[in-house]
Amino acid sequence: MVKLPNIQRGKIYIMLAILTWFALLFVDLVRLFGEINQMEGDISREITWILEIIFFIVLYLYFSYSINKNENSNFLNLIWRAASTGLIATLTSFLIIYFYYLLDGSRLSEDPLLRNFFYHVNFALTSLFLISSALLWKHLILYQKSKAVVQQWQAYEVILLISMFFVLINQESYDYGFMFGLIFLIIYGIILSVNLKWIPYLTFREKWKSILFLAIIIACTAYLLVQLVSYNQKNIDFVNLSENLFLLGLFAFVLIYAVFSFLVTLFNLPTSSVFEQKLTEAISFQKLSQSIQPGENEEQVLDILMDSSMSAAYVDAAWLELHAQVEEDQPGKILHQKFISNGERQDLMAILKKTEPFAGYLNELKGGKLEYIYGKIRHETFQSVLIIPIRANKKILGDLFLLKEVKDGFNKEMINIISTFVGQTSISIENYRLLKEAIKNERYREELEIAQRVQRSLLPSELHHNECFEIDGFSAAADEVGGDYYETYRFDRDHFALIIGDVSGKGTSAAFNMSQMKGVFHSLVQLNLGPKDFLTKANSALSRCLEKNNFITTTYYTVNTREKEIHFARAGHCPTLYYSEERGASRFLDIKGMGLGIVRNLSFEQYIEEGKMNYLPGDVMVMYTDGIVEAKNENGQEFGYDNLRNILDENYHLSAREIRTKIIESVFAFVGKEILPDDDYSLLAIKFKA
Amino acid sequence: MLSINMTAAREHLVIALNGEVDASNSVELDEVIQEALSGSVQKILVDGRNLEYISSAGLGVFMSYLEDFRENNVAFVIFGLNEKVMNVFHILGLDQLISIKNTQEEAEESLYDA
Numbered sequence: 001m002v003k004l005p006n007i008q009r010g011k012i013y014i015m016l017a018i019l020t021w022f023a024l025l026f027v028d029l030v031r032l033f034g035e036i037n038q039m040e041g042d043i044s045r046e047i048t049w050i051l052e053i054i055f056f057i058v059l060y061l062y063f064s065y066s067i068n069k070n071e072n073s074n075f076l077n078l079i080w081r082a083a084s085t086g087l088i089a090t091l092t093s094f095l096i097i098y099f100y101y102l103l104d105g106s107r108l109s110e111d112p113l114l115r116n117f118f119y120h121v122n123f124a125l126t127s128l129f130l131i132s133s134a135l136l137w138k139h140l141i142l143y144q145k146s147k148a149v150v151q152q153w154q155a156y157e158v159i160l161l162i163s164m165f166f167v168l169i170n171q172e173s174y175d176y177g178f179m180f181g182l183i184f185l186i187i188y189g190i191i192l193s194v195n196l197k198w199i200p201y202l203t204f205r206e207k208w209k210s211i212l213f214l215a216i217i218i219a220c221t222a223y224l225l226v227q228l229v230s231y232n233q234k235n236i237d238f239v240n241l242s243e244n245l246f247l248l249g250l251f252a253f254v255l256i257y258a259v260f261s262f263l264v265t266l267f268n269l270p271t272s273s274v275f276e277q278k279l280t281e282a283i284s285f286q287k288l289s290q291s292i293q294p295g296e297n298e299e300q301v302l303d304i305l306m307d308s309s310m311s312a313a314y315v316d317a318a319w320l321e322l323h324a325q326v327e328e329d330q331p332g333k334i335l336h337q338k339f340i341s342n343g344e345r346q347d348l349m350a351i352l353k354k355t356e357p358f359a360g361y362l363n364e365l366k367g368g369k370l371e372y373i374y375g376k377i378r379h380e381t382f383q384s385v386l387i388i389p390i391r392a393n394k395k396i397l398g399d400l401f402l403l404k405e406v407k408d409g410f411n412k413e414m415i416n417i418i419s420t421f422v423g424q425t426s427i428s429i430e431n432y433r434l435l436k437e438a439i440k441n442e443r444y445r446e447e448l449e450i451a452q453r454v455q456r457s458l459l460p461s462e463l464h465h466n467e468c469f470e471i472d473g474f475s476a477a478a479d480e481v482g483g484d485y486y487e488t489y490r491f492d493r494d495h496f497a498l499i500i501g502d503v504s505g506k507g508t509s510a511a512f513n514m515s516q517m518k519g520v521f522h523s524l525v526q527l528n529l530g531p532k533d534f535l536t537k538a539n540s541a542l543s544r545c546l547e548k549n550n551f552i553t554t555t556y557y558t559v560n561t562r563e564k565e566i567h568f569a570r571a572g573h574c575p576t577l578y579y580s581e582e583r584g585a586s587r588f589l590d591i592k593g594m595g596l597g598i599v600r601n602l603s604f605e606q607y608i609e610e611g612k613m614n615y616l617p618g619d620v621m622v623m624y625t626d627g628i629v630e631a632k633n634e635n636g637q638e639f640g641y642d643n644l645r646n647i648l649d650e651n652y653h654l655s656a657r658e659i660r661t662k663i664i665e666s667v668f669a670f671v672g673k674e675i676l677p678d679d680d681y682s683l684l685a686i687k688f689k690a
Numbered sequence: 691m692l693s694i695n696m697t698a699a700r701e702h703l704v705i706a707l708n709g710e711v712d713a714s715n716s717v718e719l720d721e722v723i724q725e726a727l728s729g730s731v732q733k734i735l736v737d738g739r740n741l742e743y744i745s746s747a748g749l750g751v752f753m754s755y756l757e758d759f760r761e762n763n764v765a766f767v768i769f770g771l772n773e774k775v776m777n778v779f780h781i782l783g784l785d786q787l788i789s790i791k792n793t794q795e796e797a798e799e800s801l802y803d804a
Contacts, residue, residue, distance in 0.1 A: 504746035505713055549720075549754035551746070553782060572782040594783030598753050607786050626746070638774070679745075 013062035086220030185249035284308030482680035483510025531569035627681025711748030739770035
């Protein structure tokens with residue numbers, strides 16, 4: 001289907017209307033000419049009527065199209081459009097009268113053809129005005145439409161359409177049928193005209209304007225009606241276009257609706273402010289209930305509260321006092337002081353503190369569940385006072401002071417609506433705070449996750465070893481990040497370094513120190529130092545960067561698999577558990593040691609001892625942090641060294657991985673599932689094979 | 691849980707620790723020692739008979755004052771630690787830096803004879 005673009009449709013209607021009008025004019029002039037010159041009329045009256053009907057329909061289509069296009073224009077604009085069209089039609093009519101006045105006496109003024117031409121101009125403009133107004137009324141009637149109203153209107157349109165053709169039946173005479181039809185149209189017009197829901201939505205000013213416009217419309221309509229009818233009466237042999245039920249019905253409808261609107265608007269004027277007030281309250285309420293937008297703060301919400309409350313109760317002066325918030329370290333302050341000076345406010349406060357019922361509340365600042373305090377005071381300007389505490393998170397945030405110059409200035413409705421405003425404000429502020437907190441927590445959580453990721457990458461994913469030994473490690477942190485550390489290093493095929501460490505404290509600060517330890521390890525391990533030298537240098541390095549009360553415990557081992565030799569030194573770390581195949585039992589390698597960072601000078605060396613031992617295949621070495629031996633069960637007992645040693649004595653024959661798993665499982669079993677670990681714990685198990 | 695009692699006796703001050711010292715209350719211990727140092731006391735005894743547990747944070751407190759004690763010539767002696775707590779001091783090596791005695795008599799003796 002070919003669909004015409006919208007822009008062209010309007011133009012086509014205009015063209016059609018103009019063409020129809022010219023055709024109508026031409027037909028009528030020819031008819032008239034024939035009649036005057038007593039010629040046999042070739043053209044019947046029906047053609048005139050049919051052209052007239054086409055003209056009406058085209059105009060109707062055009063206006064309903066053009067009004068729909070400007071759907072969102074406001075009521076005042078619509079009424080102004082009708083009024084302006086009416087004015088144009090009226091003015092044109094005046095101009096024609098003036099023209100005849102100028103021609104007075106001349107032959108031309110008597111010419112029926114010219115007169116008839118102007119009659120057609122008037123008729124066209126009047127139809128234009130009536131049809132456009134009727135369609136504008138449609139827009140107003142269907143404001144906040146219900147299904148019933150829409151159906152009523154559609155029926156009216158059908159009736160109007162039928163009424164156009166009525167002229168073909170009754171042959172241009174005022175018979176009973178015509179009168180009956182007209183009365184029916186008038187009554188229907190009245191029924192439709194009670195739909196005036198748009199009027200309350202006008203503001204006071206807009207109402208005045210619409211009254212003016214409506215008056216113009218009424219005047220124009222009345223004038224045009226009188227003028228059109230008088231034409232007919234004065235010129236009997238003229239072509240009569242106005243004896244059309246449609247046109248007269250429209251006259252009635254436009255006039256009735258304009259009069260109804262005029263009167264209703266007029267009588268609505270005094271109550272207008274009440275409606276506006278309610279509307280403002282609704283809008284204020286909506287503003288308050290929207291949670292605070294990003295970028296706004298609580299003060300802005302309180303500002304809206306002030307404005308809303310003030311306009312709801314026609315308040316003369318007001319201020320808002322925020323109480324000092326001890327936890328948040330916020331001093332009390334006066335916010336949003338309106339229509340009152342500082343001096344006046346202080347005077348009033350002094351009076352209020354001496355006047356009941358305010359004094360009790362203001363002096364103690366304990367509201368309990370008090371919703372508002374209302375009373376009168378002796379002051380030269382202000383006579384009534386309303387105090388409403390504003391609460392958030394069950395605490396009183398501040399007080400709203402509202403003052404009026406009249407006695408008993410606050411009625412129940414006002415207090416109710418203000419209380420609702422205050423309640424809504426509290427909710428908004430609470431929501432805002434919750435949201436802010438949630439966002440903050442979310443950010444912390446994300447940062448911790450990052451820290452956790454970084455820290456996990458600090459622990460080695462693979463432990464260096466060769467075919468002579470197995471090694472397996474495990475580490476868990478009490479918090480998101482921990483301070484335990486272990487690592488391996490391979491010098492060459494047979495030489496390895498191992499380290500296990502524990503940073504004092506736990507959580508984030510421990511994690512930072514742990515990463516320093518890692519740095520120190522990687523720097524020093526490359527120097528291929530003996531364990532004692534390694535720890536001495538590590539102590540010297542860490543002494544410069546650790547906080548005063550922080551220290552790190554660690555044990556450093558070098559393993560030579562060719563000589564089957566282990567060298568180790570202990571810097572305050574838990575003694576290594578060692579199972580010897582030869583002895584058939586395990587023991588702790590307790591040698592003298594000192595934590596890194598405890599003695600921050602060169603004398604550190606003297607507190608450190610270096611151990612040396614040879615291993616045999618089948619020997620097992622278990623390195624661990626204090627979280628393992630200090631793990632507590634629900635009775636407060638520690639897992640302890642003996643438990644650890646017994647487990648190794650029973651499981652020494654297993655692989656490194658199995659031994660590690662066994663120990664960790666035992667610790668978990670000992671602690672019980674319900675208890676969260678309160679320290680970081682790590683474990684490294686090594687099993688020598690060759 | 692930790693409770694700290696301070697009593698003055700002769701020329702020395704006795705700080706008695708009851709309960710557990712961990713990360714959450716090590717600050718209290720720190721404050722007490724700070725306070726003792728700011729006075730003119732030259733001899734400090736720590737009564738550890740009722741000390742059930744000490745974490746690395748608690749040890750860190752003692753450790754951080756070792757320098758101050760030496761500079762101000764303060765004699766600092768701990769006594770009466772149970773086996774478990776003693777072991778913690780020993781593993782870390784603090785027993786090499788702090789004088790730790792078994793009984794109060796021994797501790798006082800070491801304070802006044804030295």
